[in-house]
Amino acid sequence: MAKVLVVTSGKGGVGKTTSTAALGAALAQTGQNVVVVDFDVGLRNLDLVMGAERRVVYDLINVVQGDAKLAQALIRDKRCDTLSLLPASQTRDKDNLTAEGVARVMDELRERFDWVICDSPAGIERGATLAMRHADVAVVVTNPEVSSVRDSDRIIGILDSKTERAERGERMEKHLLLTRYDAVRAERGDMLKVDDVLEILSIPLLGIIPESPDVLRASNLGAPVTLSDANSAPARAYMDAARRLKGESVAMSVPSEPKGFFGKLFGRRAA
Amino acid sequence: MNLFNLFTRRENTSAPAARERLQVLLAHERAAIGQSDLVSVLREEILAVIAKHVAIDREKVKVKMDKGEQISTLEVDIELPALVGMPAARAAAH
DSSP states (O other): OOEEEEEEOSSSSSSHHHHHHHHHHHHHHTTOOEEEEEOOTTSOOHHHHTTOGGGOOSOHHHHHHTSSOHHHHOEEOSSOTTEEEEOOOSSSOGGGOOHHHHHHHHHHHHHHOSEEEEEOOSSSSHHHHHHHHTOSEEEEEEOSSHHHHHHHHHHHHHHTTSSHHHHTTOOOEEEEEEEEEOHHHHHHTSSOOHHHHHHHHOSOEEEEEEOOHHHHHHHHHTSOHHHHOTTSHHHHHHHHHHHHHTTOOOOOOOOOOOOSHHIIIIIHHHO | OOHHHHHHGGGGOSHHHHHHHHHHHHHHHHHHHHHHHHHHHHHHHHHHHHHHHSOOOTTSEEEEEEEOSSOEEEEEEEOOOOTTHHHHHHHHHO
């Protein structure tokens, strides 16, 4: 039986899709059978970040509505054969995503995979609550920035009230993934520190993803960052986060890009 | 960034301000959101009880909660229909 994980945030543009792709690939790279599901109907992007945009034939709504079988809609990753994608529809009305249909698809996915990772749309509307509804674990993606932290606080409240687990009176496992972190700026006092964000949101830390050009490079190429530059700082941070999700204890380090003078000159080429 | 910035920066860093603003804001928002949930639950249940006996207009109800240091008060203000409606409602209840 799979573990269902939702990657969520209140604010848009904080790195949910990038993190879904990277965590999904990282778990798959450790041999787990993983599916990443795009719940952002109308603005699908997970297929693009995963480099599968030309392979989409059927999507989540087709499966929810019974127009296609799950097996027809799943796209197996070409680089990692334990990684699959269930894409979102771009054109259809998002009201077609019914609660009953989603529940049925989630049940079917749970049987086939070890991990079902749902990429949530931003905000607190229906799409976001549908994406988190069946989750066992939530990864709250936050930037060290005031609006992102505030919206994350709101999302944490919703995770504690509007999910199946919450309704059964069970605790939802929640983790913080801090993205676009710049250790140098934080140290200088120009960016919220990890500890500040943790103190404010008070949920356990899953990982710190450094601000890095490797993330953009990976999405330009259509590859999860853990598959495209496995040795880069963000890839290593996502790999560690994935191991923590599996229950391993991995020491938390603040990863950073080479920042010294020579590092700046040569670090990029050497990496 | 120039050399001058290197020396002046430490005095007017912005992260502590961000941290303080967030702490104050979220303390308020959490209280407000938690409260509105409780208030709406109470509102629905109180209304359901009263509606069993009196025909009430759901729009003409005010529910307010005041949180004091020692005592918190819940104020429920329900406008009952004109007396003509009352006997009928009482009859219906029996």
